[in-house]
Amino acid sequence: MPFVGRDNEKARLRALVSEVEEGKGCALFLGGEAGIGKTRLVNEVLGSLPQQWRILTGYCGIADIHRPFGPWEEILRLLHADRPSDSLPSSLQGIDQLVTDLMNEMADPKWPSVILIEDLQWADSSSLDVLRFLVPRIRRLSVFLCCTYRSDELTHHHPLWGLLPEWRRQGAERMILPRLSPQDIHQLVKEAYPPVDDPLTISSHIFRRTRGVSLFAQELLQWYQEGHGMILDALPDTVLEAIEYRLLRLSEKTLSLMEVAAIIGERFAYDIWEHSVDVFADDLQQALTEAITYRIIRRDESPKIAQTWYQFDHGLVRDVILAKISPSERKRYHRQVAQALMDSDSPDYDALAYHLAESGDILAIQALCEAGNHALALGAVTQAQNHFQRALEMAGTTHILRAEICLKLAFCLDPHDERREQYLVEAMQLADVYRQDAVKAWALYFLALSAQQHSDPQLFHLIGQVELLQQALMGDGEYARLEKALFRSTVPWPRITIPYAASMAIQGNMEQAYERISQIRPLAVQYHGYDLDYADFVLGFLSGHYQAVLRSASRAATKAHQMRQYRDATWFKTEELLFTVVLEPYEIEQADRLAEELHIWEEEAREQAGSTFVTGYSGLGPYQYFRGMWPEARTNLVECALTEKEQAPDPILLLAVDLLLEEEELALARAIASMIRPRDSEEIPPFGSIQALAHGIKAMVWLRLGNMTEAEKWLQAGLRQPTAQLPLMKGYLLFVQAYFAMLNHQDQEAFNYAHEAIEYVHQVPVLWYEIALLRLMARIVMRDQHVEEAYRYWDTALTMARRAHFRGIEGMIHYERAIFGPHSSTQIKDLHMSCRIFQDIGAVRLLNRARQVYERHDGRTNAVGLTARETEILERVVQGLTDREIAQDLVISPKTVDRHLRNIFRKLGVSSRTALATRALQEGWL
Numbered sequence: 001m002p003f004v005g006r007d008n009e010k011a012r013l014r015a016l017v018s019e020v021e022e023g024k025g026c027a028l029f030l031g032g033e034a035g036i037g038k039t040r041l042v043n044e045v046l047g048s049l050p051q052q053w054r055i056l057t058g059y060c061g062i063a064d065i066h067r068p069f070g071p072w073e074e075i076l077r078l079l080h081a082d083r084p085s086d087s088l089p090s091s092l093q094g095i096d097q098l099v100t101d102l103m104n105e106m107a108d109p110k111w112p113s114v115i116l117i118e119d120l121q122w123a124d125s126s127s128l129d130v131l132r133f134l135v136p137r138i139r140r141l142s143v144f145l146c147c148t149y150r151s152d153e154l155t156h157h158h159p160l161w162g163l164l165p166e167w168r169r170q171g172a173e174r175m176i177l178p179r180l181s182p183q184d185i186h187q188l189v190k191e192a193y194p195p196v197d198d199p200l201t202i203s204s205h206i207f208r209r210t211r212g213v214s215l216f217a218q219e220l221l222q223w224y225q226e227g228h229g230m231i232l233d234a235l236p237d238t239v240l241e242a243i244e245y246r247l248l249r250l251s252e253k254t255l256s257l258m259e260v261a262a263i264i265g266e267r268f269a270y271d272i273w274e275h276s277v278d279v280f281a282d283d284l285q286q287a288l289t290e291a292i293t294y295r296i297i298r299r300d301e302s303p304k305i306a307q308t309w310y311q312f313d314h315g316l317v318r319d320v321i322l323a324k325i326s327p328s329e330r331k332r333y334h335r336q337v338a339q340a341l342m343d344s345d346s347p348d349y350d351a352l353a354y355h356l357a358e359s360g361d362i363l364a365i366q367a368l369c370e371a372g373n374h375a376l377a378l379g380a381v382t383q384a385q386n387h388f389q390r391a392l393e394m395a396g397t398t399h400i401l402r403a404e405i406c407l408k409l410a411f412c413l414d415p416h417d418e419r420r421e422q423y424l425v426e427a428m429q430l431a432d433v434y435r436q437d438a439v440k441a442w443a444l445y446f447l448a449l450s451a452q453q454h455s456d457p458q459l460f461h462l463i464g465q466v467e468l469l470q471q472a473l474m475g476d477g478e479y480a481r482l483e484k485a486l487f488r489s490t491v492p493w494p495r496i497t498i499p500y501a502a503s504m505a506i507q508g509n510m511e512q513a514y515e516r517i518s519q520i521r522p523l524a525v526q527y528h529g530y531d532l533d534y535a536d537f538v539l540g541f542l543s544g545h546y547q548a549v550l551r552s553a554s555r556a557a558t559k560a561h562q563m564r565q566y567r568d569a570t571w572f573k574t575e576e577l578l579f580t581v582v583l584e585p586y587e588i589e590q591a592d593r594l595a596e597e598l599h600i601w602e603e604e605a606r607e608q609a610g611s612t613f614v615t616g617y618s619g620l621g622p623y624q625y626f627r628g629m630w631p632e633a634r635t636n637l638v639e640c641a642l643t644e645k646e647q648a649p650d651p652i653l654l655l656a657v658d659l660l661l662e663e664e665e666l667a668l669a670r671a672i673a674s675m676i677r678p679r680d681s682e683e684i685p686p687f688g689s690i691q692a693l694a695h696g697i698k699a700m701v702w703l704r705l706g707n708m709t710e711a712e713k714w715l716q717a718g719l720r721q722p723t724a725q726l727p728l729m730k731g732y733l734l735f736v737q738a739y740f741a742m743l744n745h746q747d748q749e750a751f752n753y754a755h756e757a758i759e760y761v762h763q764v765p766v767l768w769y770e771i772a773l774l775r776l777m778a779r780i781v782m783r784d785q786h787v788e789e790a791y792r793y794w795d796t797a798l799t800m801a802r803r804a805h806f807r808g809i810e811g812m813i814h815y816e817r818a819i820f821g822p823h824s825s826t827q828i829k830d831l832h833m834s835c836r837i838f839q840d841i842g843a844v845r846l847l848n849r850a851r852q853v854y855e856r857h858d859g860r861t862n863a864v865g866l867t868a869r870e871t872e873i874l875e876r877v878v879q880g881l882t883d884r885e886i887a888q889d890l891v892i893s894p895k896t897v898d899r900h901l902r903n904i905f906r907k908l909g910v911s912s913r914t915a916l917a918t919r920a921l922q923e924g925w926l
Contacts, residue, residue, distance in 0.1 A: 004191070005184030006041050009175060013045040016173070017144055023109045025141040027134075029120070029164055031151035032177035034316050035215030038148040039118065041177065046114055054079070054113040059311075060122040061265040067350035068126040068380035071117050072102075079105060102134065112142040119266070119315065120149040121160060126380040128159055132603060136170045150315075151176055182207045185217055192221055215314060216242055243320045249294050253279070254287040255321075258296060262321040263333040263355075267300060267311040275340035276333075334359035338367075349374050357390060365391050365401055372408060373485050379564030385412035403430035403439045404482070410446060411486055415567075416644075421450060438478035441469045442486065445496055452503060463500045470494035488563055489529050493520040498531050502538040508722025513539060530559035530568070537575070544726040546764055550579040566605035573598045574619030578651060581626050585767040585804035595623050617643075622655050626768070628807025628841035633659060641672045648675070650694060657697050662812060663845045666705050673701045692721040692729035696736045703739055711740060731760035731769055735776065742780055751780050767804055771797045775816060782820050790821070811837030815850055828854075828868045832890070839891060866904065873900045878917045 016026045032038050046055055056078045058071025106113050117123070131147070138145055154161055168174050180188070186203040210216040219242035247255060260276050261268050274284060288310075291297045296317060300309035312318040325333065338355035341347050353371040356364035372387035388409040395402045403426075410423035424443045431440035444466045451459045471494050473479040483490045497520055505513035517535050524532050533556035540548035557572035577594040580587060602618055621636030637656040641648045648656075653675055660669035695718030702711035715736055723729050734757035741750035754777045761769045778793035794817050801810040811834045818830035831854045838847035854868070866874065869890075876886045883901070887894045901913075910916045 003040065003044050004187040005180045006037070006044075006177075009041055009177065010045060012173075012175065013041070013146075017045065017049065020112050020142055020144045023142060025106075025138040025143040025145070027138045027145040027167065027172035028147070029167065029172060029174045030146060030148045030177065031174070033152040033213070034150050034319075035213050035314065036177045036179065037214035038177055040214070042116060042146055042148065046116070049114070052111060054111060055116065056113060057116045057118065058127075059267050060117065060119045060124075060127070061267065067124055067348075067354075068375050068378045068383045069130065070124055070350075071127055072130055075115060075117075102130075106141045106143045109142045112144070115143055115145045117145075117147040120147045121153045121158065124380075125159065125382045126375075126378070128163065129604075131167070132163070133600075135167045135172050139171065145172075179211060180207075180214055180217060185210075188217060188221065215316065219243065219246070240316065240320050240323075243314075243317055246294055246296065246317075247320065247324075250290060250296065251287075253283065254290045257284070257287045258291055258321055259325050259329070260333050260336065261297070261310070262312070262318045263325075263330065264337055266315055266318050267309055270308040270310065272337065272340050272344065273310075275343060276336045331359045335361060338363075353387060357394065362394075365395050365399065365405075368394070369401060369405065369408075376408070376412075376485060377488065379566065381412050381566075385409065388412060400434055403427045403434060403436050403443075406430065407439055407443050407446075407482070408485070410443075415450075421447070424450075436478075437469065438473060438476060438482050441466065441473055441479060442482050444469065448496060449499060452499060459503060463496055463503065466496040467494050467500060470496055487529075487565070491527060491529060491531055492523040495531070498535045501535060505539050505542045510539070510543060513542075528559070529563070530556040530565075530572075533559065534572075537572075542723060542726070544728065544764075546579065546583055546728070550576065550583055553579060561601060566601070570598065570601050570605045570619055573601055574622075577619070578622045581623055582766050582768055583764070585626075585800075585806070588805055591623065591627075595620060598623075617652075622651060625655055625659055625808065626804075626806050628805075628811075628837070628843075630808060630841045630843040630846075638668070638672070641675065645675050654693060654697050657701060661700065661704055662808070663843070664704075664849070665845070666701070669701050670705060673698050692718045692724040692726070693732055694718075695721060696729070696733045699736050700739065703736070703743060708740075708743070711736075715740065727760045727763040728766060728769075731757045731764070731766070731773075734760065735769065735773055738773075738776055738780075742776070742783075747780050747783055751777060754780065767800055768806070768809075771800050771806070771809055771813075774800075775813060779816070779820050787822055791817075794821075807837055807841050808843060811841065811843065811846065815846070815853075818850075818853065828871065832872060836891070866907065870900050870904050870907075873897060874904060874916070874920055877901070877913055878920055880917075 013028070016028060019026050030038050030042065046053075049055070056075045058074040060071050117127075131145075134145065149160060164174055182203070185207040186200065188203070190199045190203070192199075207217075247258075250258065257273075257277055257279070261273050264273060264276065274281075277284070279287075288297075292299070295313045297310045297312050300311050312321075322330075334355045338352055338359060338361065341352045341355065349367065349371045353364060353367040356367045368387045368391035372384045372391065375381070375384035375387060388405050392402070392405045392409060395405060406423040406427035410420045410427065413420045413423070424447050428440050428443040428447070431437070431443060444462065448459065448462045448466050451462055470479075474492075474494065480490050483495065487495075497516055501513040501516040504510075504516070517532070517539065521532065533552045537549055537552035537556060540546070540552055553572050553576040557569055557576050560566075560569035560572055573594065577591065577598055580591050580594055584590065598620060599618070602620075617640035618632075618636045621633055621640065624630075624633035625637060637652055637659055641653050641656040644652075653672060657669045657673050660666075660672065695714050699711045699714035699718060702708075702714060715733065718724060718729075718733050718736075721729075724733060734753050738750045738753035738757060741747075741753060754773050758770060758773050761773065774793045774797040778790040778797070781793070782790040794813055798810060798813045800806075801813060814830040814834040814837065818827045818834065821827055821830070831850060834850045835847060835854060838844075838850055872890060873886055876889060881889065883894045883897045886897045890897075904916065905911060908916065908919065910919060
């Protein structure tokens with residue numbers, strides 16, 4: 001059939017191809033209703049590409065929705081078609097390696113590539129995850145990424161509904177193919193061969209019938225060409241009806257064989273189809289010939305690995321065939337295909353699970369579990385959850401696999417999901433009934449971790465149970481199998497040992513904690529996991545060895561990411577970034593690189609594991625706070641704390657409170673501080689607890705609110721905590737004591753506390769705390785009018801903040817100097833600088849406060865009768881700035897500058913800028 005009516009679309013596709021040839025990759029999402037001609041358009045353009053182009057096509061099918069990386073696996077096999085299947089790269093092991101391999105393969109501009117993904121509306125979530133990574137980075141590659149999808153099948157609940165606008169914002173193009181116009185249909189008929197009589201009348205009839213749907217128009221044109229005439233009653237009314245006319249030409253046997261093929265998928269491997277039907281080889285070949293002749297199927301000419309593939313001429317052809325199959329026949333066909341898959345040398349577990357489940361076979365439960373295990377091994381947690389959920393629905397309440405299914409389903413769920421604990425309890429109860437000790441051990445393990453998170457008083461009793469059970473099962477095959485399925489590795493010690501040691505350390509029992517870790521350390525010589533790095537991280541933090549904490553976090557983050565433990569990887573990377581900013585504040589580039597890595601890893605975690613360690617938010621909050629990205633910091637600190645409440649990690653809660661204290665939002669700071677649960681030394685703190693610091697910041701909130709009694713209570717409670725003697729904790733508690741003494745007008749005592757606190761902070765060292773202490777000491781000595789000493793402290797803090805790029809803190813120092821310092825031109829400059837910084841970082845509340853103070857000072861006049869604002873403008877006139885430059889510098893309009901200048905001229909009796917600048921310098925007005 002001639003190709004008509006797509007000139008503009010074809011030109012745009014060719015323009016995108018040209019961009020790729022120039023080294024700029026691009027992405028196109030091509031939508032349209034079924035039968036509109038999406039694939040035909042793409043093939044018309046791709047067919048004219050030079051030979052050096054690689055065309056890699058992956059297909060999505062309705063049966064592939066739960067198959068991890070379905071189209072990408074095909075693309076990878078095409079990319080490495082010359083390799084044996086057992087030597088394919090590690091991309092088939094998970095999304096991180098897959099994306100890395102693709103980006104490495106497609107970075108060379110000498111070998112541009114087309115990645116074509118058909119029927120994206122049926123893509124599995126892991127395949128969409130790959131696109132989430134690839135689309136924002138496509139410009140770096142020599143790739144034309146083209147994805148087709150049926151726009152008429154998208155609903156508000158479909159993943160593509162939200163993804164397509166997001167990808168468009170990231171630079172991808174979206175094109176919706178319209179229907180053909182009457183002129184296009186006329187051209188189609190006019191250029192058809194063999195020609196038809198009276199093309200104008202026929203094209204008019206075709207357009208009225210088809211309303212411009214390309215496939216339908218071609219079907220009717222074929223009808224006319226075959227001599228069926230223009231009897232209106234005989235014409236098909238829809239494209240589906242037109243396809244049915246095609247199917248009527250098939251023999252009954254061929255139609256039956258095509259029904260089995262349609263059950264397999266839009267594309268099907270010959271050997272699976274052959275083993276799914278009980279016919280002679282000659283009959284099979286005859287059916288193939290007949291189906292190809294009548295354009296039901298066609299040979300898939302893409303290079304494949306040791307297999308022959310066919311595909312339906314169009315997805316709608318398969319849809320029509322499927323609609324003709326009765327429910328009972330459909331189940332029978334699914335069972336036949338499932339049997340063929342089970343008999344194959346390398347069964348496709350995802351396809352097998354699908355066909356067994358559709359057939360209603362009880363074996364589907366086992367197959368779904370295998371498919372779930374396969375998805376877990378790839379890190380495709382969402383697919384794994386879907387498989388285990390369906391297996392649970394099919395399994396009766398007494399099915400022997402139900403306990404294990406509940407355990408794995410709980411593992412796949414978000415830690416904050418209420419169903420998680422329900423599934424774990426059910427798994428433990430069923431494991432008791434069926435004496436499945438391995439399942440019970442792992443269900444108890446996850447319940448113990450949950451108890452640790454929630455400060456459950458029964459924690460140590462529960463951990464003791466788990467340790468005894470896991471110790472008894474070391475070497476047990478079932479125990480090791482489940483551990484490998486859940487964690488992708490096994491450890492040569494009871495896995496509960498390290499969380500147990502962490503809980504002891506948090507309680508202050510450091511000696512026992514180190515003893516437990518030292519017992520398992522010799523077993524870890526050949527172990528490549530990150531469990532011991534986690535133990536070193538916790539024990540290092542609780543013993544005050546913070547550089548060791550940073551190194552442990554870095555090692556654990558890398559290992560967790562390599563093992564595709566995405567939630568853990570983002571947690572450790574967040575800690576690595578936080579400790580880098582705090583302990584190595586002048587390593588700006590290093591912190592920025594870690595922040596970029598964390599951002600990428602968090603995308604990966606959300607797509608693969610459903611969330612990062614902070615559900616719905618980013619661990620970048622602390623970095624954004626220190627770097628002066630105020631709106632983002634409020635989102636990832638304050639909003640996260642308000643949403644997650646007690647589930648938010650301690651660093652998020654504490655820094656959220658600190659940010660709010662800086663902004664003097666005391667009520668909100670109090671609300672978030674209340675989420676940090678009271679913890680006395682005998683309580684069992686949750687994972688990652690920093691008790692003394694938590695108590696100290698609660699005391700600070702009460703101090704700022706003016707409630708000295710509550711502040712004293714929390715301060716003393718903090719001093720009683722086991723962690724209170726650590727330099728970091730002790731330094732902060734002394735800072736709170738200094739603030740407490742200052743508010744009680746005990747200035748000397750306050751200064752002594754602050755000075756002692758700095759000595760403790762220097763042992764860590766933590767620049768952030770040191771700057772806070774210098775700011776406090778400046779305020780204390782300023783109360784006794786020691787101006788030079790106060791400014792020395794402020795200047796030192798300011799130098800530190802600037803060097804570390806702590807923009808928000810830099811703005812606060814300028815603001816405090818203006819508020820607590822003496823009235824002078826320096827005070828006005830500090831107010832102006834604080835306004836500029838607060839505006840730059842988006843700290844709206846701080847900016848409004850600074851402006852209010854500035855406006856109060858603006859009304860005062862200097863010795864020659866100029867206001868603060870007029871003095872600022874005079875300074876800039878002397879510097880030679882234009883009105884526009886002054887306006888930009890002072891964040892006001894040029895008209896306002898002009899008005900102030902006229903006032904200055906009037907007050908000082910000058911008539912020009914030159915005269916003004918000359919007199920200002922001569923008479924020392926500045």
